[in-house]
Amino acid sequence: MITRQLAEEIVEQTMIRLNRNLNVMDPNGMILASGESERIEKIHEGAAHVARSGETLSITEADLAEWHGVKPGINMPIHFQGKLVGVIGITGNPEELTEISTLVQLTTEMMVHQSLITSHIEWNRKRNELIFEELTSGKPLSAAVHERIFQMDFEGKMSFVTLLIELKKPPSPSHRIIEQLEGHFQKQTVVAGHSQLNEIFLLVANEEPSLMEEELYGLLHFLQKSAPGRIGVGVAVDSIFDIRTSYLAARNALDFGAPGQQLVYFEDVELMALLKRNPQDDLAKFTGRILAGLSEPLCETLTAYFASNKSHTETADRLKIHRHTLSYRLKKILDITGLDPSEFQDAVVLHLALAIRI
Template identity: 80%
Template sequence: MITKQLAEEIVAQTTIRLNRNLNVMDTKGMILASGEAERIEKIHEGAARVAKTGETVAISEANLSDWQGVKPGINMPIHFQGNLVGVIGITGNPEELKEISTLVQLTTEMMVHQSLITSHIEWNRKRNELIFEELTSGKPLSAAVHERIFQIGLEGKMSFMTLLIELKKPPSSSQRIIEQLEAHFDSHTVIAGHSQLNEIFLLVAGAGTLNLEEELYSLLHFLQKTAPGRIGVGIPVDSIFDIRTSYLAARNALKFGKPGQQLIYFEDVELMALLKRNPQDKLEKFADRILNGLSDTLCQTLTEFLACNKNHADTSARLKIHRHTLTYRLKKIRELTGLDPTEFKDAVVIYLALALRNS
């Protein structure tokens, strides 16, 4: 059915171009919008006949008395996907309107098609966002969401993964971005939408069949050209009803990813996420106690040493220092902290302290 708002838009747009009065009626013949305001919400018998028969009705001065609530003109059916959704009427001499009536009918149907398709897409998007919101809320699912999950076949699919895309700024057309993201994964993406103002979620089904790393880097490349941001990658789960676990993992990936890191897997930040469950003041005290007395230079040396898997040659090359200088610094660190960075157990403690300080 044509809404009153759409009817008003059709009249406004078309009247300006034709310089003639137009009426848009619903499928019962009631005038929804008109260039003649006094006719709105009145029954147009000619439109009612069009709605009933699906045929164009021309009304002239000669047969005007046969109808009520009408003026001379041509009234034509408006179809959408083969169904009658309304009637468009042009006021005037039917003979003079023959040349433009078909064009007006075609233009109106194009406007209706665009509007209703857009409304359908928006409705689907809001429905998807509602489903995702309930799935990730941790609360019992409503009957409506249960039914929709069953209808679109999500219960029978295996392996789901959540991707959260954090955009640097709101895009000019977020709808278009979401459509492009869905197309990127083709049939693997089952639900997409907004989870926050500057954040888009993608629920990917069958992630196990994807070359995930390749797909993600391709997606990241696409984003840098259209809507720069970063991607938090959740962990795969085997059921749609466990998607909250994947979502929280993706959320933590964004939360604890390093500044400037654009593609963040939960596995890369899992340890930090676990640590951060402790009170912040205790974590700070731990980091300060372990790293107490170390200068920025020594902390940087430790960071690079651990990043190079405790390889002296690689660390010296990255820091652009002599190996003897590195050996001296590591010895100094042992003296100040009582911990030996070359020993596995001590290196773990130092690594955690550095990670907490830099988080």
């Protein structure tokens, strides 16, 4: 069905080019938009006839007595996907309008097609966003969402993965970036949309897990060219109804991944996520107790030491210090904390304290 807004746009855009009055009518013959504003919302009997017959109707001065609410002109059906959705009328002498009428009809149907297709895509996306929101809310699903999920084709899709894409700035236009992301995964994408202003979700069918990493790096490469951002990858789940688990994992990946890390798997931050779920006061007490007395340079030394897998040579190179200086600092850390960074158990405690300090 043609909306009043679309009808007004058709009349405005077409009249600019034709310099003739146009009317757009609904399938009942009511005028939705017209260059003659006094005719809006009145019934055009000629248009109603066109809607019933599906055939173009020319009305001359001599025919006016046969029709109510009409003027001379040509009235043509407007079709969308094989269905009649309205009627377009050009006011004037039909003999003078013959050459341009077919072009007007074609142009109108193209405008209708573009508008209705775009509206349909946007409606589907909004619906998908509502489905995703309900699936990840942790609350019972509505009957409408249940019905829609069962209508979707999940045949052959053994597992699902949630991807959260955090963009540096809002995409413009936002629908275009989502279409491009959907196209990247093609048939693997189940639903996509906005989860937040600067964040897009993709619920992907994980049909070939071995290819997922390759796909993700390709996606990351695409983002860096068009919409720079980060990707959080959730865990795979075996049922669409378990997507909340995958979503929360992807959320944790973004929340606890290093700021400069562009592709973050939940597995990379799982331990950190588990620890950070504890009360902040408890975390602060733990880090304060373990790291008490350590200066910032000593903390930086420990961070570099663990990042270098406890290699003295690599750590010294990172910090641009002599190996003897490094040994001195590690000995000082042991003296202050009572924990030896070179010992596995003590290193774990120190590493966690550094990682979760506030």
